[in-house]
Amino acid sequence: MQDLKAVGKRIPKIDAVDKATGRVEYIQDIKLAGMLHGKILYSKYPHARIVNIDTSKAKQLTGVRAILTGKDIPEIKFGVYKDNRPLKTGKVRSYRDEVAAVAAIDPEIAQEALSLIKVTYEALPGIFDPEAAMKEDAPLVHEEHKTNILKMPWKLHYGDVETAKKETAYMVENRFSTTWVTHCCLGTSGAIAQFDNTNNLTIYTNTQIPSLAQKDFLSALKAMGLRDKRVRVIKPCIGGGFGSKLDTYAYEYLSILLAFHTRKPVKIVFGREEEFFATSTRQPTIMDVAQGCDKNGKLLFRDISMVLDNGAYTSWGATTPSVMMMPITSLYRVPNVRYEAMCVYTNNTYSQAMRGYGNPQATFAIESSMDMLAETSGFDPMELRRINANQAGDVSPQDFQITTCGLDQCIDEVEKRLGKKTPKEKGVGVGFASLIHVGGGARVYKSDGCGTIIKMDDYGKINLFTGATDMGQGADNMVAQIVAEELGLDVADVHVIHSDTDVCPWDVGAHASRTTFVAGNSALGAAKKIKARIFDMASKQLEAPPEILVMANRMVMVKEDPKKRLEIGKLLRKFHFSTNGEMLMAEYFYDPENENLGRDFKGNTSMTYTFGTHGARVKVDEETGKVQILKYVAAHDIGRAINPILLEGQVYGGVMMGIGYALTEQIIHEKGEIMNPNFRDYKILTIKDVVPIEAPVFETFDKDGPYGAKGIGEPGCVPTAPAIANAIYDAIGVRIKDLPITPERVLTAIKAKKKLES
Amino acid sequence: MKQFAYLVPRSLDEAISFHEAHGDRAKYVAGGTDVLVKIKEGKILPDYLISLKHILGQDRPLLNQETGELYIGSFVTHRMIEKSAIVRIHYPILHDAIRNIGSVQIRNVATIGGNLVNAVPSADGAIPLITLDATANIQGPKGERSVDLARFFLGPGLCDLERSEILIEIVVPPLLLRTGSAYIKFGRREAMELPMLGVGVLLSLGESSVTCVKARICLGVAAPTPIRALEAEAFLVGKPIDGGTLEKAGKIAAKESRVRDSIRGVAWYRREMVGVLVKRMGLKCMERIKKLAQ
């Protein structure tokens, strides 16, 4: 193996010290001259007709600069289905519906103005249960849509499930459900919009998609009558993304509209409560799952149908079935697969992408069901998984080409670390679950690309402009380590500039665990171009052909004769300060050769796939129903660890997020109203809840990954819930099929079991 | 957030006179961890905050060696109580409770007095102190008075303080020989938790170390105020203590509790947990008595 100097090294996050000492600027910290503060008035009803909005009193309040209602703004449509508008007219469809917006000289005045706006509503019957919303006579959330069922094509059938059902030796059939959880970003949402005097827009906003957001805002400007303008999107440092910032939101459009009306920069920043009720959640699901295997344990079919609560508007949450398809068709070898999902409008909050993008829900159902099938068929749960494990070289029914696959190793390793299945102690058990996720980009958009520009100065230092969005996950480190490795520089020699559409190249966004793979390959491509130029230059100076040159220790040298060498800075200065001088710059756009899914949902969506197995040892308190995790092992095949500490950080964080999903977290809705919009009652886990986690890593060196790497952003939270549910079953023989697995649910199940036994 | 003036009196008398001068427009503030949250949420809108933090007084729990009474000044922070060796060794029930309040950051500023006066049914400081038969000393415009902590709480957010009165200290009477005490905060996570239930139990045994001569059971979040489970206490006195009696006491306490359904927990579950936890805390008391004897 190559002797690497930067890649594979445990280099702390580049901005760690700045963050720890409070030096980085979050949206909360940014102040522009003359800036106004915007606030949003939300609906008082989950479903109601807006009869009248009286802003006259609010307008008279000293310090108020603008008040907008739905009637004052042009037709700006946003969201995946373009069914949402920044301010509602006609009717409101959820408690988070925006009804009016105010800009004032300070946030307190803006807040007071909101309390002076009088809105008259005529309440309409609401619909909060997706299954009820599917009925013919259910109240319609969007009348013009004619039905509450979204017209989305989530339906596939590969092979022949009906025939397979007849041939199956063992079969299980169950219903599972998951509820709303939310990202809990520590940095709340916010945006500052500013127009110059010719109406070009600059917007500072917490986003994971600078380039796509730019496009959304350009169409908003067009709707406002501002054609042919420029939009510059700047993403300040953000305190967490987790998928929440993959769409554009009403508050961003409102900051733009208010800035346009007042001719001043306008800042809208969410408070914590607002962050809870006015940002989007993970999609709740009801999942019917059937699986069957033959008498040798080979899976014969998987048949799954789902109902997803879409909420009142459509963001990326509605497209999570496209990713759920991945574990459904391709986690383990399963020849016959049928899947159908319906997204249904309700008057609840609407959902968004969230780490794993549907995969945690689907994997909860599939992997719980795998253990149930193991019990029915008499196979050991891990044996059943081994029999069906994916292997390198496989092409899955969805046409996914499995290039590298460490699933076998992951299964073995987790089993080894957690010991044999049988509980030694009363109430103690172990459980396992595996995962597949995209690890080499994911072509969901026309381009899955990312650009990089490298500019070298006279001293051999680099400015690296990347399309990648760092949001704390370490995209900045990753590109710096790859470029430093390729060019024989120190990581500190590479200054990474990201998240400003005026200076950085295009990128589709920080989603699908794609950044390391795609932005990494892009940076590598640019570095290779630079390297070729440097070899060219050096070859003349060293009188040696480029093929025998290498770069290391900030030098370029002859490989077999390292005494023949030049300091890179010196070389660059020589070429800069000479007749017809030149400076080193290179750009590279990498777009992986993955495929969009076709109409039949087939296509190699990712260049490579990440696999993993998680296992938990739990102890269940049978009197209280409380579940304690004694040990957690999360093994992944990640191709190559570009930076092991950042990788472990992703896994630890993912696992804790997954444990919260499994055991404690839920947004409590009562008739569309969120009852726990705060950290006191929304039970995200704390540092004191962290369990002992081991994160073994298998490096399978994917041929397409930068230095062999695959993505690892999401997998940490994908199979956590089923691993825990399976461990609980192993411990006390009760199967919980609904998340979160609260002590109340466990105790209820224990009682039901006792009743049955007596 | 509403603006307010911040007043810094240097003595109790000065604080009381400030408060009298501004009446309902003023609010005392100690650590501010309840007051500021309420102001931010717009639940209270004082024009003046009168700080009690700068009044000199004791800054840690003190044991009176002669009387055996423990004095805890009202402005003592949770962190100081948590770190007190006296509390840890002799009043483990208080240590159990205090060390799990909020987080270190909260405990560094929040005070025991503020916790009591705030008077929520879940107050982690209140349950163990009631279990310990503590008394509250109060000073006001009309002078000083004392009240049993068990009678101090009148309703959610309501306590027995007259206008302008300040809770100045808590006095815990001497413990009987062979006494064990324990508290559990029962919640869904390990920190920053507003519990589903708080259960404090104190048991004193007779000379034989078998028969119960005194029992205290106090429940948090089981009624609009912290409550004592008097019937369960009475049931235990005079009985030999073992798992069986404690189980029965737990069941009686569960019946006595007036738990409700809320988003934080359903009533049936809470009631059942009262039973389980009273038994467990009783067993822990017994363990602690045994340990003391060794």
Ligand SMILES: Cc1cc2nc3c(=O)[nH]c(=O)nc-3n(C[C@H](O)[C@H](O)[C@H](O)COP(=O)(O)OP(=O)(O)OC[C@H]3O[C@@H](n4cnc5c(N)ncnc54)[C@H](O)[C@@H]3O)c2cc1C
């Ligand atoms: C994040 C967080 C976590 C928390 N976790 C817990 C927890 O786990 N358990 C728990 O029980 N509580 C918890 N709390 C609540 C709070 O921290 C405690 O109740 C704390 O002890 C209050 O003390 P304080 O000094 O901050 O009170 P303050 O906010 O200063 O005052 C509270 C009330 O008491 C009055 N007051 C204060 N001192 C006196 C006095 N000496 N005489 C008369 N009136 C007075 C004030 O006017 C006010 O009405 C938490 C709070 C936060 C913000």
